[in-house]
Amino acid sequence: MGDGDQARETPITNNVIPLQQSMFRELKDNETGRISKEYFEIRRKLRDFEAIANRSPAAVFLWRLGDDWPVEFLCGNVTQFGYTRQEFLDGDISWGEVIHPDDVSRLERERKDCRERGIDKFTQEYRLKTRSGKICWVEDRTIAIRNGAGVTTHYQSIIFDITKRKQLEERLFRTTEQMERLVDERTAELARANEQLQLDIAMLRQAEEQRRHLEQMLQQSQKMEAIGTLAGGIAHDFNNILGGIMGFTELALLDLQEGSAAYNNLKNSLKAQYRAVEMVNQILAFSRQTESDPVPVKVSAITKEVVKLLRMSIPSTIEITLELNAVSDMVIADPARIHQILMNLCTNAAHAMREHGGKLIISLSNVDIGLDTAMVCPELVPGQYVQLFVRDTGQGIDPLIRDRIFDPFFTTKKPGEGTGMGLAVVYGIVKGLKGTIDLESRPGEGTLFRVLIPAIEHHTTESSDVMDMMPGGQERILFVDDEEFLVRIGEQVLSRLGYMVVARTSSVEALEAFRAQPENFDLVITDLNMPNMTGIDLSQELMHIRPDIPIILCTGFSERIIEDKARKLGIQEFIIKPIIMSTLAKTIREILERRR
Numbered sequence: 001m002g003d004g005d006q007a008r009e010t011p012i013t014n015n016v017i018p019l020q021q022s023m024f025r026e027l028k029d030n031e032t033g034r035i036s037k038e039y040f041e042i043r044r045k046l047r048d049f050e051a052i053a054n055r056s057p058a059a060v061f062l063w064r065l066g067d068d069w070p071v072e073f074l075c076g077n078v079t080q081f082g083y084t085r086q087e088f089l090d091g092d093i094s095w096g097e098v099i100h101p102d103d104v105s106r107l108e109r110e111r112k113d114c115r116e117r118g119i120d121k122f123t124q125e126y127r128l129k130t131r132s133g134k135i136c137w138v139e140d141r142t143i144a145i146r147n148g149a150g151v152t153t154h155y156q157s158i159i160f161d162i163t164k165r166k167q168l169e170e171r172l173f174r175t176t177e178q179m180e181r182l183v184d185e186r187t188a189e190l191a192r193a194n195e196q197l198q199l200d201i202a203m204l205r206q207a208e209e210q211r212r213h214l215e216q217m218l219q220q221s222q223k224m225e226a227i228g229t230l231a232g233g234i235a236h237d238f239n240n241i242l243g244g245i246m247g248f249t250e251l252a253l254l255d256l257q258e259g260s261a262a263y264n265n266l267k268n269s270l271k272a273q274y275r276a277v278e279m280v281n282q283i284l285a286f287s288r289q290t291e292s293d294p295v296p297v298k299v300s301a302i303t304k305e306v307v308k309l310l311r312m313s314i315p316s317t318i319e320i321t322l323e324l325n326a327v328s329d330m331v332i333a334d335p336a337r338i339h340q341i342l343m344n345l346c347t348n349a350a351h352a353m354r355e356h357g358g359k360l361i362i363s364l365s366n367v368d369i370g371l372d373t374a375m376v377c378p379e380l381v382p383g384q385y386v387q388l389f390v391r392d393t394g395q396g397i398d399p400l401i402r403d404r405i406f407d408p409f410f411t412t413k414k415p416g417e418g419t420g421m422g423l424a425v426v427y428g429i430v431k432g433l434k435g436t437i438d439l440e441s442r443p444g445e446g447t448l449f450r451v452l453i454p455a456i457e458h459h460t461t462e463s464s465d466v467m468d469m470m471p472g473g474q475e476r477i478l479f480v481d482d483e484e485f486l487v488r489i490g491e492q493v494l495s496r497l498g499y500m501v502v503a504r505t506s507s508v509e510a511l512e513a514f515r516a517q518p519e520n521f522d523l524v525i526t527d528l529n530m531p532n533m534t535g536i537d538l539s540q541e542l543m544h545i546r547p548d549i550p551i552i553l554c555t556g557f558s559e560r561i562i563e564d565k566a567r568k569l570g571i572q573e574f575i576i577k578p579i580i581m582s583t584l585a586k587t588i589r590e591i592l593e594r595r596r
């Protein structure tokens, strides 16, 4: 309202009016002065406030709630983002436009969530596009402003530039991530190193275990060797003495009246002597000094016989199972010895189950011993073996006596029940066959004995059938090989085929035998590689003595070049080792037939 309007409405009286007017003017001047003073004061404060706000790093917005969120008030530092306050106040630019498009929907979601949950104060972080196109991070602390009725009408935001903090956070995050990755890598490395260390330790332990095992085996075999030599020596002499005692006893019996006291006493003495002979024989078997007659033996056939015998002799509370899984179960041995191995192991097993019964499982299979196994068990040479398992579910063997069970005369049986020679004899026989015996046992659970005996080349037929396939004759043959084992086989087989065989393990001795009676031989079979005089040298000497003597040269695969040399000498027949007896038999016949 203007001053003139006020004067027009005032009633006019001569003496009052001037007073009133002057009073009014005075009043009005006072009021105007106060108002303008206040106005200027407010303007000054506002300027101060704006100056303060402009100097602060924050921008303050007041938005009215509505579709386009118009900015009603704005102060503070918006120029830091490259915009002017006026642009926002005039609505030329909205805050929504400057927010990074990737953050818009998240911010709206958060805001809506706060509204729905009645939260009036919340803080958001998001990215802004500055006028120059740079992206900066801001922190937006928003407060909802309600009217008297409690309805939110406005939002007030204080916005700070937090780009530096964000950059630091980002760097920190990346550094942390890198650190974590490094820690992970290092941990994995350490885990790998630890694993390797564990492996190394395990290998060292295994090697140590193997060394201890080898040492034990060596000690055991040295001990057995020493006992064997001692016991064998005594048994040998004792056998001769026994022979004398028995001979004289039998002689004395002839002079005595049958039924007389002296006769009966001597008869009893003779019985005791027989037992002594039996025992001496066992000691000799243990010390490998008994004569035996090794031939190709089919272990499964003997095992079947033993099982038949056992079924008749052991209690029915013991169930016997026979598993024959060996493809090649021929070994070179005295069949009686194989029988003895099986009987001794099985009677021990039956004895261990005599009280509660149980299961006796006998199984035969083949096993290939490679170089690695042979290194751990130096008594075995690599090759095919027949593997015999005798397993029982009996009382098991106390670990304290485990090292002694193969000792001769070690027994846990009551006096009169056993002599303790069973396993000693088995040990002696197995060693004599170049095999091994070992065991696993758990007290209360049972025992497993494993015997390995070298198998001979694939023979699928019974030994008698093998002999049937071989043609024989009655000629005289000189058989020479430095391998005693082979000489024995050759001698046995050729003798069985009807030939007269002179066998020698030394080429020098063979030459002497031939030189002594050259006409006594129809054929010579000789190994190529022998010490002192090779098979070729021997052949040369023999042919020098008797140029027409037929010779068969046995060579290994690697020695075939030498065949040419031999051929030039006039040797026509070769046999590749290992010698297959049926081939040898046929070759012999062919040569001899040709010479007729």
Ligand SMILES: Nc1ncnc2c1ncn2[C@@H]1O[C@H](COP(=O)(O)OP(=O)(O)OP(=O)(O)O)[C@@H](O)[C@H]1O
Residues within 6 Å of the ligand: 344, 348, 349, 352, 392, 394, 395, 396, 397, 405, 406, 410, 411, 412, 413, 417, 418, 419, 420, 421, 422, 423, 424, 447
């Ligand atoms: N399968 C087994 N289960 C439990 N203990 C066994 C077994 N085999 C052998 N033994 C133990 O080994 C000891 C020695 O056995 P070994 O066959 O040498 O003699 P023995 O059986 O006692 O007497 P013998 O064989 O002369 O009748 C036995 O007394 C027994 O203690």
Ligand SMILES: [Mg+2]
Residues within 6 Å of the ligand: 344, 347, 348, 418, 421, 422, 423
């Ligand atoms: Mg026994």
